Amino acid sequence: MKETILLTKHMRDNPEESHLIDSYEKNNGYSTAKKTILESSPEKILEEIKASNIRGRGGAGFPTGVKWGFLAEDEDRYLVINADESEPGTFKDRILLERDPHQLIEGIIITCFSANIKEAFIYIRGEYAKPARRVQQAVEQAYQKGYLGKNIFGSEINLDIVVHLGAGAYICGEETALLNSLEGRRGEPRLKPPYFPAVKGLYMKPTLVNNVETISSVPWIIENGGEEYNKLGVEGSTGTRIFSLSGHVNNPGNYEIEMGSSFGEFVETLGGGIRNNKKVKAYIPGGASAPWFRGDQLDIKMTIDDVANNNSMLGSGAVVMMDEDTNLVSAAKSIVSFFAHESCGQCTPCREGTTWLEMILDRIASGRGRTSDMNLLLDVCDNISPGLSWPPKMTTICPLGPSAVSPITSLMNDFRDEVESLIPTKVLL
Amino acid sequence: MSWDDKLLKQAKKIIKLYPQKRSALGPLLHLAQSKDGYISDDSITVISELVGITEVQVKSVSTFYSMYKQEPTGKYILSVCKSISCEINNSSEVINKVQEFTGLNNNETDEEELFTFEAVECIGACGGAPAVQVNYETVEGVTPENAINLCKWLKETKPEVVVADEMQENFGGIKSFDWAIQDNSGATSTAPGFQTLKTTKVKK
Numbered sequence: 001m002k003e004t005i006l007l008t009k010h011m012r013d014n015p016e017e018s019h020l021i022d023s024y025e026k027n028n029g030y031s032t033a034k035k036t037i038l039e040s041s042p043e044k045i046l047e048e049i050k051a052s053n054i055r056g057r058g059g060a061g062f063p064t065g066v067k068w069g070f071l072a073e074d075e076d077r078y079l080v081i082n083a084d085e086s087e088p089g090t091f092k093d094r095i096l097l098e099r100d101p102h103q104l105i106e107g108i109i110i111t112c113f114s115a116n117i118k119e120a121f122i123y124i125r126g127e128y129a130k131p132a133r134r135v136q137q138a139v140e141q142a143y144q145k146g147y148l149g150k151n152i153f154g155s156e157i158n159l160d161i162v163v164h165l166g167a168g169a170y171i172c173g174e175e176t177a178l179l180n181s182l183e184g185r186r187g188e189p190r191l192k193p194p195y196f197p198a199v200k201g202l203y204m205k206p207t208l209v210n211n212v213e214t215i216s217s218v219p220w221i222i223e224n225g226g227e228e229y230n231k232l233g234v235e236g237s238t239g240t241r242i243f244s245l246s247g248h249v250n251n252p253g254n255y256e257i258e259m260g261s262s263f264g265e266f267v268e269t270l271g272g273g274i275r276n277n278k279k280v281k282a283y284i285p286g287g288a289s290a291p292w293f294r295g296d297q298l299d300i301k302m303t304i305d306d307v308a309n310n311n312s313m314l315g316s317g318a319v320v321m322m323d324e325d326t327n328l329v330s331a332a333k334s335i336v337s338f339f340a341h342e343s344c345g346q347c348t349p350c351r352e353g354t355t356w357l358e359m360i361l362d363r364i365a366s367g368r369g370r371t372s373d374m375n376l377l378l379d380v381c382d383n384i385s386p387g388l389s390w391p392p393k394m395t396t397i398c399p400l401g402p403s404a405v406s407p408i409t410s411l412m413n414d415f416r417d418e419v420e421s422l423i424p425t426k427v428l429l
Numbered sequence: 430m431s432w433d434d435k436l437l438k439q440a441k442k443i444i445k446l447y448p449q450k451r452s453a454l455g456p457l458l459h460l461a462q463s464k465d466g467y468i469s470d471d472s473i474t475v476i477s478e479l480v481g482i483t484e485v486q487v488k489s490v491s492t493f494y495s496m497y498k499q500e501p502t503g504k505y506i507l508s509v510c511k512s513i514s515c516e517i518n519n520s521s522e523v524i525n526k527v528q529e530f531t532g533l534n535n536n537e538t539d540e541e542e543l544f545t546f547e548a549v550e551c552i553g554a555c556g557g558a559p560a561v562q563v564n565y566e567t568v569e570g571v572t573p574e575n576a577i578n579l580c581k582w583l584k585e586t587k588p589e590v591v592v593a594d595e596m597q598e599n600f601g602g603i604k605s606f607d608w609a610i611q612d613n614s615g616a617t618s619t620a621p622g623f624q625t626l627k628t629t630k631v632k633k
Contacts, residue, residue, distance in 0.1 A: 015609035076448075088512040088551040091605045099609060119448065126459070126496045127508075127552045129565045129621035129629075130593055133614055136624045162446045165623055167455055167494035170550065184454030184480065186493040203449060244555060244605075246514040252556035254606050288513055288551075318555070320514055334516035338550050344493075 001269040004232060004240045004258045006220045007213070011099040019134050021141040024102040030147055032223040033109040037153045040222075045114035049218070051226030053238040058082055058173070058211035059287065059315045061304045070198035071115055072206040079112055079120040080202060080209045082178055083135075086125055086170040088288035088338055089318030092242040092254050093212040097124065097131035100216070101138035105161065107218035109147065112159050115208055119160050123178055126167045136163045170342035174398045175209040177344065188344045189398035213242060234260040237303040237314075247283070247321035248275050257302075264298030267321060278323035282415070286315030288335045289403035291390060292410035295324070311390040312406075328415050329422055332407040333361040339404035350401030353384040357404060369423035378412060381405040431471040436464060439627060440479055446625075450480050454490055456626060458497050463620035463628045466542075467498040495549075496565075502545040502619050503538045505583050505591065507531070508562040509576070511548045514555035519573070523559045524548050526573040530580045543584060545619075556605030564616040566593040570602025590615040590632040591622075 010027050011018040024030065036045060050065030071077065081104070085093040096104060108120050122139075124132040139161050142148045150158050169187045172178045176190035179202050194200040201207025217239060221229045229239045237259035243266070246252045250272030257266070263285065267273065274280055280295035285302075291312040293300060300310050307314045322331060340354035357380055360373050378388070385392040385402040388409050392402035411419055432440070440460060444453040457479065461472035468491045477484045491497045498506075509515075509524050533539060533546040554560035557569025561576060563583065571579065579600040588595075592615035594608065613632045616622030622629035 011609070015607065016611065019610055085553055086551055089514055089555050090551075091553045091555055094553050095606050099606075125553070126494075126621050127562065127565050127567075129616060129623055130567065130612065130614075132621070132623055133629060134610075140624075163625070164452075165456065165459060165621055165626075167459065168496035169494050181455065182452055183449070184451035184482075184490065186490055246555035246558060246605075247517060252558075252603070252605070254556070284513070320517075320555070322517055326517055331513060331517055334511065334513050338512050341550055 001257070001261055001265050003256050003270070005256055006240050007096065007100075007103065007216050007242065008254075008256045010103060011095070018099050019101055019138065021102055021138065021145060029102055030106055032219045033106045033147065034153045036110050036113055036222060037155050037157060040113075042114045042116060045110060045222060048222055048226035049114070052221045052229035053226075054214065054217060054221065054229065055237070055304060056211055057213035057217075057241065057317065059087065059289075061314065064210065064214055067198060067210070068115060068208060070196050071208060072199045074206045076203070076205045077115065077117045078202045078205060078207040079108060079115065079117045080178065080182065080207055081108065081120065081122040081212055081215055082173065082175065082209055083122055083124040083128070083212045084166055084173040084178060085128070085212070085316075086173055087316040087318055088335065089246055089284060089320045090244050090287055090316040092244045092317060094128060094131055095242070095254050096212050096216050097128065098134050101135040102142070103219060104135070104212060104216045105138055105142050105148070107215035108161060109152065109159060110218050110222055111208070111210070111215055113157065117208070118158050119162075121182060121202075122161060122163045123172070123182055124163060124165055125172075126165050132163060132165055139163060170338075171344045171398070171400060174400070177398070178209065179207065186344070188346050191397060233258040234303055236305045241317055243302070244318045245271050245321070246318070248278065248323040248326070249273070249321050250275055259303045260301060262299045262301055263293070263319065266302060266319070267298070271321070274321060274323050278325065280321055281324045281326050282322050282328060282410070284318070284320040286313045287318040288338060289313070289399070289406055290315045291406040292414070294414050327365075328411060328418055329361065329365045332411050333358065333365050335407045336361055336404050339400060343400060347396040347401060349384045349395045350404070353380050353401060354404045356380050357408060364419060364422050367422060367424060371423055373423065374412070374416075374419065377408055381408050432464070432475045436460065443625060444479065451482060454480055454482075454487065458491050459620045459623075459626050459628070462497055463618040463626060466502045466619050467500055496621070498545075498619070501538065501542065503542045504587070504619075505543065505563050506545045506547065506565075506619050507580070508547050508549040508552065508565075510550070510552045510554065510558070510560045512551035512555075515558040515560060518558035520559035522573045523561065523571060523576045526576050527580060530577050544580070554605050557601070557603050563596065564591045564619055565621040566591045566596065566616050568593065568596045568601045569604045571600060572602060575600040575602070588632070590617055590630045592632050595632065
């Protein structure tokens, strides 16, 4: 199994200076944006994006061309790049921000041209200070060259980019929470409807919210054509995707591959196998929100639809391997604690439920569990996501609450014995 | 107004970046954090006047986000990640060692106001687990022993600029990816080091 290098090409070929505009331009950088602005039309660009069949890389996997097509008419429209990458296991946007910020900026220029947008924001999580500095430096270089600001590339078009730092809140990855945060409010997801920021978004104006990796793919798609991109990968999961591999593997890291191979092949080849030749007990296929797969399910294909058909999600493309020695109750507790900490507190089932789940798992993990805790865990989960089905039903405004349910249903369905073995049998309450 | 002219000028420059004043609230709170090491009542008053919202609205936003500190912090915020990839790669031992060395519980600051310790959620360094941040500069692949060495080094040398690459070279291990680019820029306060906030410098 080999990588297919599109988005990570420039940084690989020019490792020490890939963040600088000179290096980017030497490798034909900004030529696609320039051609687009001077020779193309917004409709043509949208057609190419639709033809590429690219789906959003943030987690939800919504078709990008369709999203752009929703954008309502208005004098003021905005593009917001979601660089609030915080899903545990995920670090793919970090490399794109840190090592190839100009590719993102070129993607923004083309996107704004297609959508007739004059102002874009890059919302970067506050903990990504170094990546944010690189992006800010790149934005300043692009302004100096006249690729941003007034009359870009000598055209009639104006475009400004503001780099905005978040302040430590996972929930701001949810697009309406991100918009609230960018408006200077608490990062609480908005009540729906309105369902789409493309209709009512930032300042209640039509707004495109796209992930870093999605927009970083735009220059390649426009340069080579949507059809070419569509040929890569498999139907429903076209193009390449950067997977973040972590956990008990020999070679953790970011790997750009065409979707369609199995998780097992990915881990054995690019990942270098599991450390110390151990077996996989369980793994997470798409970030902490995704239900787990067992070690005997490594033949599942890495596509959005295959993973969904097996009742999980490819999500943000974060693959976390857990070997046979992993204490899965502690692992689940870590994930549940994460969601308990990051719950915004608006909806009772999530705010109270995640905290209770954390407390119950904590007492099981420390050997103080009760027999009744098994059903209690499932009961609390059922209050957050009725029926415990996949995709989850919700009693909450956003999917954060149901995300905390994922590791628990995984434990209960596939590793119930392991949980029970931690509960002292003498305590019958 | 307890903000000096220089800081106020900086604040006004930031406000101008946005179509609506209130959008500058987040960055202004980062400015307040960089000034005092926490969000002081004075800063809340100043910001509420600058942005044109009430003090309680500012406070409500400032308490929502974990990077705005409500109590004074030390010179260095030590953030050890405890999310899933770090958890299964022995982050609990790193946390124990840092707590032992500093004598601090979660979210506490020592008496000399040198260290604030916190066990934090995912910082996007999962391939380099376990990972640590000092004033939001990331070090990856930190062993328990090196976590102590890092704390000792900070205590002894008290660097004015905290630089990720310098710490990585001396105390780090496996990384999420090749950092490749030489970078001596870093953070100068307990707010993230960022040009627009004037909280970053290049270490000579």
